[in-house]
Structures are given as structure tokens and as C-alpha cells.
Amino acid sequence: MALGRAHSVAVSGVHGQIVEIEADIGRGLPGVHIVGLPDTALQESRDRVRAAVTNSGEKWPDSRVILALSPATLPKIGSVYDLALALSVLDAAEDVPRAKLEKTVLLGELALDGRLRSVRGVLPAVLAAKNAGWQRVVVPDSTLAEAGLVDGIDIFGAGSLRDVLAWLRGEVVLLGPGRRSRNVVVAGGDLSDVVGQDEARWGLEVAAAGAHHLMLTGPPGIGKTMLAQRLPGLLPPLTEQESIEVTAIHSLAGLLSDDNPLIMTPPFVAPHHTSTVSAMVGGGSGMARPGSVSRAHRGVLFLDEYAEIGTKVLESLRTPLEDGEVRIARRDGVAIYPARFQLILAANPCPCAPPREADCVCAPAVRRRYLGKLSGPLVDRVDVRIKMRPIGSGGFHADEPECSADVRARVAAARSAAAQRWREFGFRTNGDVTGPLLRREFRLPYKTVAPLDDAIRRGQLTARGADRALRVAWTVADLRGAEAPDAGDVGRALGFRDEIRR
Template identity: 65%
Template structure:
């Protein structure tokens, strides 16, 4: 009897768990028995691994072979276990006690000729290995730049199974980590490109400075989409930890490029208005995959024509917007993805959407149904509401509005002021501050609170709405360089919230 042992990682959501892989060669009829709750892709690895081993010139055991993946109760999915499975089979069949194999996590899919193919989820897998104290990780060469983003662990890239065998035996080398992975180029769009719309431009600036949700309504062609696309350019770059969070989500989704894996700018995700619930919040069979809300983590989720999106898909956004995390229960377990994002919504004023609203031919009931597509609880989670109007010809003769660079300076200064104020409380933006903290430790004076008390007494504002209005007032204060919101700033914040009220 011969036994080989190696290690890989099972990725669940953006978390990884170390998986121990054993190969046992014993007397019996030739056959491969794979145990450990493997899915279809992993069960097929028996054929891939056998072909890769034989085509690389190694012998395949002509007897009973048992491959076990532990913990046995943990569902295991995908093809990233191929390389580890092949290594333990070679160790068991050759009766080799490779010291490196006991200290290395192996990731990668095998082609039939022995090439090591790239896989999804390498970054969270390497992060898990580093967190559990593993000294070495071997990944496919195409994933090497992604794996090199993790410090504190030795990372090697492999092109073929033969290279890995030689490295384990101490007779060859693998590709070393990439010390300075490239970063994705920044998309250059400027706020100065938007013609007119000073009120909406100011709302976008406030949204960027405080991390607030925003809804824009108006006739087609007035600049709603352009303003939404320019919002990420106003946001500060991601910190190192934030960049790894975002990159890990995109790694699981399989959206990273090999040369420039690290995402350092806030992402901008704009799903189509026909997207399903699973496309927005995540889903799929087996273990749930990240949806648009998770891919927009630390960035902007833009839902254009939100009145055309299904009611169920919109209502599914409630919990992620409030909690900043989405938990998806599927057959193979619960996947947890972060989704701390800014939601930007845009829609026309009515179904027919003429350039001039006076030309609308929709019945009043149709207009009302169209404009009330957002339910009360979901609309209550939107801090800023702006109704845009068509620009006049004079707007083209005027000098262009402020550029992104100019507005960005104010936004970054306001964000820094908020970060310093909320740092002792564990948050960094005004939009993340709890209502209890605003009402107790940072309670405003009676004069400043009077507009909010009046709105609450009239039933025009909920308690959650009051908290969100206070957050916007703090953002207006930060943009103005103040210490505490004034009554005028609270009134402005309330006006942003009540703009375009449903009739």
C-alpha cells in the first residue's frame, strides 16, 4: 500500500478553507474512486489527471486508487484541485516523501497534455493559505500576477505538470512571483462633458463626498447616464485592503485580466434593465456566484431605466443596501459576499418618454405606476433625489462646468474630514454612520433639528429617513468646511430627499 498527501483550497464566496487531499494505492481491480462531496467538474478530474500524468511521461497506477478530499462534509466544486490531485498520485505511486508537498498549497486545472490552466478564485484561495500560515502556494502561470498581490506567502507559477514534478523533486524551478503587477488603466471621462444640469451636478458631488445613494429622473438625453458614469471618477482610490476585497470578488466571478489584476479604482457596474434577481444579487446552482451588487463593492451600482426592472429584482436590493453584505443560501452552502456600494438610479418621467414632457401621451395612471416603481421601503434608502430638465440652448454658449479634477479635490477633502471624525467609531463615510450615533454622540442643536422634527411630525419623513437626511447634512457640512451642520444645511438635505415626491 502507498499513500500520498497534498493540499488545496476550497473557495466559498470570498472565503477559503484548506482541503487535504490523499491518494491511496491498494490491491484491487484497477479503478479510481473519488470521495469527499465532489461536484461534476471535480468528478471529471479523474480523467483529466490520468491523461495529464500519462501524457507527461509518468506511470499511472494499474490498481485500485482512492482519492479522498477532506473535510469530507465540505462540498467541493470546480477544477482547481487537479494539480494537487496529480501531485499526490505521483507521490503515492512513486512512494516519494517530498518535503515541499507537505508545505505547499497547489491550485490549478490540468489540460490533457499536462498544461496547467488558469482557474477562478485564485486570490481568495491564496489569501486563505496566507491566513492559515501556509508558507508556499503554487498557481497556474496565468494567475501568477493575481497571486502575487498577497504578501507574506511564497508564490510560484507553473506552466506544466512536469515543471511541478521537477520542482517537488528538487530538480527544477518554477516562475517566481511578479513583484509589481500592472494596474488596470483608468477610464478617462470628465464631468465637464455634461452640459448644464447644475443641480444634478451638485447632487452627484454630494453623493460622492458622503457615499450616498442617488436617484435621477428626467426626459431622455439630459445627461443622467453621463453623470452616473462620472461619479466613480470623483471617488478616492481604494486602499490596499479595499482593493484586495474588490479584486477577490472579481476573481471569484472570473473577471480579472492576467496582466493587470489589481483593481485600485472604485468599480462601476451597470447591469441591463432586463437583469434577473440572480444577476443583481447573485445566485446559480451549487455555490452562489457574486452578482452585480457584489461586483460593485466599494464602487457604484448604476441601474438605468430602473422603472423597467422587475419588481422582484428591485426589492431584492433592500437588505444588501442596509447591511452592506449579501448572504446567498444554495444547495452547497451559504455564500457571503460584501456589497458596500453606492446605488445610482435613473429613469424617464413616463413610459413614452418624449424629449419635451409636455408632449406626453400617457394616461395619468400609467405615469403614476411608472414613477412609483420603487417601493416606499426601497425609496426610503435613497438619500438624494433629483428631477432633471432639458437644457436650453444658452447652456451651449456658457463656459463648461467644473472638471472632474476640480470637483474631486472638494470631494476628497470632505471624505478626509468625515474619515477623521468617524475613525474612532469604525466607519469612514457619512453614509455608513449609524442613526444611534448621530442622535446621541453627534446630536444637533434644537434649531438645526427643527426642519426634521416638523417633517417627522407631519408624517412626511420616517425615522430612517431622518437619519439619512442627517447623514447628507453632515456631507454638506464637510463640503463647506464646517464643524457641525447648520439649519440651512439640514434644510438643503431635506430638500434633496423630498425632491420629486410621488404624487
């Protein structure tokens, strides 16, 4: 009886766990048996691995082979274990030296001729190997750029099983990742493309500076979508840690490009209004995959025509808006994905949506029901609400509007001031600050917050709405370079909440 070992990674959500693969070559009729909660793709790897080994010029054992994946209680999903399975069998047959193998994590799917194919989730798998203290990782060479985003661990790319075997035997040297460049390219159009709409442009600037959620309503063709698409161009680039977080999610979703895998700008995700709950928050059979809210992590989630989206889909946004993550339970376990995004909503004021509001033929009840898709608690979480109006005469001949670069500079200055203020409390933007912190540690004079008390007393504002209005007031103050909000800033923040007539 001979026993061999190799190691790979099981990825659940954005987290990974090292999996030990043991191969036992014993007596009995020839056959391959896999134990350790494998899914269908992993069960089918028996034939892929055997064919890859023989087509690579190696000998497959002519006896019973048992492959055990530990921890045994952890569900194993996908074809990422193929390379480790093949090498554990060859290790048990004493066809490869153990010096390098026992200290290496192996990732990759095998083709029948022994080629290594890319798999999803390479980045979080490499991160898990590094955090577990492993020295090196071997990945398919097509994913080498993605794996190379992780520092502090040796990473090697291979094109086939033959290459890995030759490397283990000391016959060749596998290539590592090249130098990583960090060239930030501002995506989307420029804010100067939007004609008029000074009020909406100001609301967009406030939303960008404080990471506040934004709602835009108005007739079709007025510029709602154009404004939303230009929001990522006003946001600062992602930090190194944020880039890794976002890239790991997109790796699991299979959305990374081979040429430039690192995502350095805030993502912009705009799902169709017919999207389901699973498409929005994540889902699928086996282990849930990331949905739109997670792919928009550290970026913008734009819901165009939100009044056409199903009520259940909209209500599913409550948890990620509050917690910044989603937990999805499926057959093979619970997947946890980060989902800290900036929500932008846009809709027409009514189903008929004429260019002029006076030409609307919808009954008042129809108009209320149309925009009433958003429940009160969900609307309460939207800080900036803008009702856009048609462009007046001469709008197309007005002076050149301000460009994104100028606005981006002000946004960066406001965010820098906020980050400096909240640093010791663990926050970076005004939109993330908790209400108790604002009311206790940064308590404003009563004369300043008197409009909030008056709105609460009249039932026009909830306690949560008052906290969110305070956050917007701090953002307005940061944009004008003030140390703290005054009564005018609080009034402007309340004005943003009164813009929508539901």
C-alpha cells in the same frame, strides 16, 4: 498499501478552506474512486489527472486508487484540485519527495497533456492559504500576477505538471511574481462633458463626498447616464485592503485581466434592465456566484431605466443596501459575498418620455405606476433625489463647466474630514454612520434639526429618512469646510429628498 497526501483550497463565497487530499493505492481492479462530496467537474478529473500524469512521462498505478478529500462534509466544486490530486497519487507511489510537497498548497486544472490551466478564485484561495499559516502556494503561471497580490506567503507559478515535478525534485526553480505596480488610472469621461445641469452636478458631488445613494429622473437625452458614468471618476482610489476585497470578487466571477489584475479604482457595474434576481444578487447551480451587487462592491451600481426593472429584482436590493452583504443558499452551501456599493438610479418621468413635460400624453395613474416600481422602503434608502430639467437657451454656449479633477479634490477633502471624525467609531464615510451615533454622540442643537422634527410631525419623513437626511447634512457641511451642519445644511438635505414627485 501506500498513502500519499497533498493540499488544495475549497472556495465558498470569498472565503476559502484548506482541503487535504489523500491518495490510497491498494489491491483491487485498476480504477480511480473519488470520495468527499465531489461535484461533476471533480468526478471527471479522474480521467484528466490520469492522462496528464501519463502524458508527463510518469507512471500511473496499475491498481485501485482511492482519492479522499477532507473535510468530507464540505462540498468540493470545480477543477482547482487537479494538480493536488495528481501529486497525491505520485506521492503515494513514492515518485516525488515529500519535503516540499507537505508544506505546499497546490491550485490549478490539468490539461490532458499536463499543462496547467487557470481557474477562478485564485486570489481568495491564496488568501485562505496564507491565513491558515501555509508557507507556499503553486499556481498556474497565467494567474501568477493575480496570486502575487497577496503578501506574506511564497508564491510560485508553473506551466505544467512536469514543471511542478521538476521543482519538487529540486531540478528547476519556479518563478515567483514580479514587482507589483500601483498606477491608478481614472476611468470614465470627465464631468466637463456634461452640459448644464448645475443642480444635478451638485447632487452628484454630494453623493460622491458622502457615499450616498442617488436617484436621477428626467426626459431622455438630458444627461442622466453621462452623470452616473462620471461618478467613479470623482471617488478616491481604493485602499490596499479594498483593492484586494474587490479583486477577490472579480476573480471568482472570472473577470480579471492577466496583464493588470489588481483593481485599484471603484468598479462601475451597470446591469441591463432585463436582469433577473439571480443576476442581480448572485446565483447559479451548486455554489452561488457573485452577482451585480457584489461586483459593484466598494464602487457604483447603476440601474438605468429602473422603472423597467422587475419589482422583485428591485426589492432584492433591500438586504445588501442595509447589511452590505448577500447570503445565497444553494445546493452545495451558503455563499456570503460583500456588497457595500453606492446605488445610482435613473429613469424617465413616464413611459412616453417626451422632451418637454407639457407634451406628455400619459394619464396621471400611468405616470404614478411607472415610477412607483420602487417601494416606499426602498425609496426611503435613497438620500439624494434630483429631477433633471431640459437645458435652457444658451446652455451650449455657457462657460466651460467644472472638470472632474476640481470636484474630485473637494470630494477628497470632504471624505478626509469625515474619516477623521468617525475613525474611532469604525466608519469612513457619512453614508455609513448609524442613526444612534448621530443622535447621541453628535447631537445637533434643536434649532438646527427643527426642520426634521417638523417633517416627521407632518408625516413627510420617516425616522430612517430623518437619519439619512442628517447624514447628507453632515456631507454638505464637510464640502463647505464647516465643523458641523447648520440649519441651512439640514434644509438642503431635506430638499434633496423632496426633488422626486412620485
